[in-house]
Amino acid sequence: MLTSKSSRPTPERLLDAAEKLMRTVGLASATTKAIAREAGCSEAALYKHFANKEELFVRVLMERTPNAGPLMAALQAGPGDPGAGVEEALADIARHASLFYADAMPMAASLFADPALLTRHREGVQQLGTGPHVVLDALAGRLRRERDAGRLGPDADPRTAAALLLGACFQRAFFLHFSGAHVVQPVEEFAPAVARSVWAAIR
Amino acid sequence: MLTSKSSRPTPERLLDAAEKLMRTVGLASATTKAIAREAGCSEAALYKHFANKEELFVRVLMERTPNAGPLMAALQAGPGDPGAGVEEALADIARHASLFYADAMPMAASLFADPALLTRHREGVQQLGTGPHVVLDALAGRLRRERDAGRLGPDADPRTAAALLLGACFQRAFFLHFSGAHVVQPVEEFAPAVARSVWAAIR
DNA sequence: CGGGGGTGGGTGAGTATTCACTCACCCCCG
DNA sequence: CGGGGGTGAGTGAATACTCACCCACCCCCG
Structure with a gap:
């Protein structure tokens, strides 16, 4: 079960979720709550891995660029x-x-x-x-x-x-x-x- | 004094203000409060002339396009x-x-x-x-x-x-x-x- | 011609909701 | 048993939007 999808580390899932929401519902609606829900974790977990919402977005733009x-x-x-x-x-x-x-x-x-x-x-x-x-x-x-x-x-x-x-x-x-x-x-x-x-x- | 700047009708001033803010601070920060302040009127006045914020933006995009x-x-x-x-x-x-x-x-x-x-x-x-x-x-x-x-x-x-x-x-x-x-x-x-x-x- | 009242435009003070963000606490693995 | 990763339940601020009220103006009727 090493490759089960829940084994994907949380920061990655948050980046995935943020990217997906930016593409679908748009930056304006990509709230921390929505991102956390999409990533399957709590909002507080987001702040364990990213200083703030902006840092998450910047990292999406730098690392998850098409x-x-x-x-x-x-x-x-x-x-x-x-x-x-x-x-x-x-x-x-x-x-x-x-x-x-x-x-x-x-x-x-x-x-x-x-x-x-x-x-x-x-x-x-x-x-x-x-x-x-x-x-x-x-x-x-x-x-x-x-x-x-x-x-x-x-x-x-x-x-x-x-x-x-x-x-x-x-x-x-x-x-x-x-x-x-x-x-x-x-x-x-x-x-x-x-x-x-x-x-x-x-x- | 018919041409004094305050004679410009309020809806126009709101459209101007919304356009200016969209260009400068961006759509995300173009709040109703900021738009009203920029237009020199109250927030409530905005809703006398536009059904909601979205209608204001749509009209900016339709009428104030470059x-x-x-x-x-x-x-x-x-x-x-x-x-x-x-x-x-x-x-x-x-x-x-x-x-x-x-x-x-x-x-x-x-x-x-x-x-x-x-x-x-x-x-x-x-x-x-x-x-x-x-x-x-x-x-x-x-x-x-x-x-x-x-x-x-x-x-x-x-x-x-x-x-x-x-x-x-x-x-x-x-x-x-x-x-x-x-x-x-x-x-x-x-x-x-x-x-x-x-x-x-x-x- | 005077004044009562509708009306369009305007306001200050809200309201409910949502936002980003925090905190005390917990669980489990090494 | 210590600490990294996780959570539920908040917090204050900000947001879009509303409400009761106001005022100047005009129309019309007595």
């Missing part, structure tokens, strides 16, 4: 592989970026409701040298390398191209949550279209 | 004017879009903290047949007309190009508020760069 791994992997792979075309790689990146942003959007946007929490999170994040812009930097760097390897036009603008591709995916994720799935194209047709147009801009 | 006028004007102007190049028009659109999104971002993103409020707002907005996607539709339509007039390449993808340009401006606005001004390019260099790359993709 998994950027696949996206970063898609960003780093590629340039050494001359078999795959750049456009296909861009489509793959657009696919991963669309999924990642769709995942991250609700929690990230929630922070705008509480500027104090946003500031705390920003400080923690920039002390770690990370942040949402690393994705953009990674794609820009990747494109710069592609250009230097002669696979892009010599006057291509890697940073701007990266901003275009990721920005389109980002805004699509926003529409998805803000207006509903019916106003956005499905990823399977969106990602290749985006890749095609960006590729046309830099080849 | 002015999309200049952006929509920049989007509609142009195709009849053969003197101006498409790229310059795109740069102008990118400039206006960057400003508009930077203005709208805090209030729009705040909604993610309260999904119930988001749903109410979505319903109100789509009953009016509007929404954030109209900007994208307008630019896509504009580009389609340019293409049909032969000023773009015949296989240009207007909808995707619009998503790229506006998405880049949208994400820039997000970075601006989320991470600070130091991680984004100034508009004066960002807008032309975006326009140049998009133009390269569709010409």
